[in-house]
Amino acid sequence: MWLILVLLSFATSTFCQTHPQLTYACRTAKKPECDKVHFVPGHNLIGQGFDIVTMKQTRAHLLDLQKYSTEDNTCTVCHNPYMNKAWQKLPLAMVDWRPQSSCSRKISSEVSRSSTSLAEEAASEVKNDWEAGLELHHKGVDAKLVMAGSQSQVAQFGKNKASTDRYSFIKHHLSCVYYSFRLSHLPLLSKDLRRALKALPPTYDASTQAHYRRLISIYGTHYINQADVGGQVQEVNAIKTCQISMDGMSMDELKDCLSIEASAAVTGKAEASAKFSACKEQSQKSNKGESFHQTFNEKSWEVSCITGISIAGIYSCAQMFVYPGRNCELLALILKI
Numbered sequence: 001m002w003l004i005l006v007l008l009s010f011a012t013s014t015f016c017q018t019h020p021q022l023t024y025a026c027r028t029a030k031k032p033e034c035d036k037v038h039f040v041p042g043h044n045l046i047g048q049g050f051d052i053v054t055m056k057q058t059r060a061h062l063l064d065l066q067k068y069s070t071e072d073n074t075c076t077v078c079h080n081p082y083m084n085k086a087w088q089k090l091p092l093a094m095v096d097w098r099p100q101s102s103c104s105r106k107i108s109s110e111v112s113r114s115s116t117s118l119a120e121e122a123a124s125e126v127k128n129d130w131e132a133g134l135e136l137h138h139k140g141v142d143a144k145l146v147m148a149g150s151q152s153q154v155a156q157f158g159k160n161k162a163s164t165d166r167y168s169f170i171k172h173h174l175s176c177v178y179y180s181f182r183l184s185h186l187p188l189l190s191k192d193l194r195r196a197l198k199a200l201p202p203t204y205d206a207s208t209q210a211h212y213r214r215l216i217s218i219y220g221t222h223y224i225n226q227a228d229v230g231g232q233v234q235e236v237n238a239i240k241t242c243q244i245s246m247d248g249m250s251m252d253e254l255k256d257c258l259s260i261e262a263s264a265a266v267t268g269k270a271e272a273s274a275k276f277s278a279c280k281e282q283s284q285k286s287n288k289g290e291s292f293h294q295t296f297n298e299k300s301w302e303v304s305c306i307t308g309i310s311i312a313g314i315y316s317c318a319q320m321f322v323y324p325g326r327n328c329e330l331l332a333l334i335l336k337i
Helices: 002-011 031-036 115-123 153-162 191-199 209-219 241-246 251-267 274-286 314-318 325-335
Strands: 026-030 048-051 056-061 074-080 086-089 094-103 108-112 167-183 222-240 299-313
Touching (some): 026 031, 056 191, 056 209, 094 222, 108 251, 115 153, 153 167, 153 222, 153 299, 167 241, 167 251, 191 209, 222 241, 222 251
Antiparallel strands (some): 026 074, 048 056, 048 222, 074 086, 108 167
C-alpha cells in the first residue's frame, strides 16, 4: 500500500500537471550573465560514475560539469519552459539539452519468473550496449546475465525471496521525462579522476590489483554520457507460486488486478470494466475483502530521478586523458568478468 501512496503523490505532483507549451531557445551569453544564472536542472547527472553490476550511480564525478565559460568568456544559456522560461546555463560538457513532455498516469506492468529476469529488466534501463569495447568472451555463458544488474536492489530482493520459497514477481512502473541531454565530444575530466589515474601503477598484476579495483569501486565501471531526467517509481511484488495457485488465479490475472488497484490510486477513480468487477469479486472471495496490495505485501520499491541512460566504459574516459596507453588497456582488463 505504501507504493500506491508514492505513485499517487508522484503522479499528482507539479511534475505531472498540465505541461507548459514546450517552446525554448538557446543563445550565447556574456560572462556577467553566465555567472549570475543557475545551471539547468540535473546538469551534474551526466559524467557521474555508474556501476553496471548494482545499476547505481557512484556519486563520483568523472568529468568537470562546473566549467561553463569558453575561452572568449561566453557560455550557452537556454530558457526553461518548466521554470517560468528562466534563462539557465549549460556546462561546457553538455550538449543537446532539450525539455521533454513525456508524462503519463498509465502504469506499465510485467511478470518475471525468476530473479535473473529481474536483473535483466533492471539492466534494460541502460539504452546502449554497455559491453562495447570490453571484448567479453564467455563459453556458454551470457555475460550480460552474469554481470549487468546482478547485484541491483531488485535482483537482490528476488534472490532473497527465491532462496526461501518458489516465487514469481510482478513489476509496476510509472515514469515522467522532463529533460534530455548528452555529453559533448571529449569533455574535461574532473581533477579527482585525473589524480586517481596518475596514481595508478603502470602494470596490472596480483600486487597492484587492489589499486585498480579501488578505482572501480569509487568511480564505477562506466559513466553516464546521455540521460533522460524526470522521475520514475517502481514496485516489485513477490508472489508465492503456491499461494496464487491455491487462490485459483493465474499470474497474469493477479498482475491485472494489482495494476487496476494501482491505476485507481493514481487516477483517483476505479475503472468500470469486466476486469475490475472480476478482480473485486476475487478479492472478496480470496482476500476476505482486503485489496490485492494488502494481501500480497512482500515488495520492493525504488524512486529515481533518471528514467533512461546511455553509458560508456570508464576505460574510454581514461583515454581522454593523455597518459600512457597501457593503463587504458588495463582498465578495460579489470572490468572483464
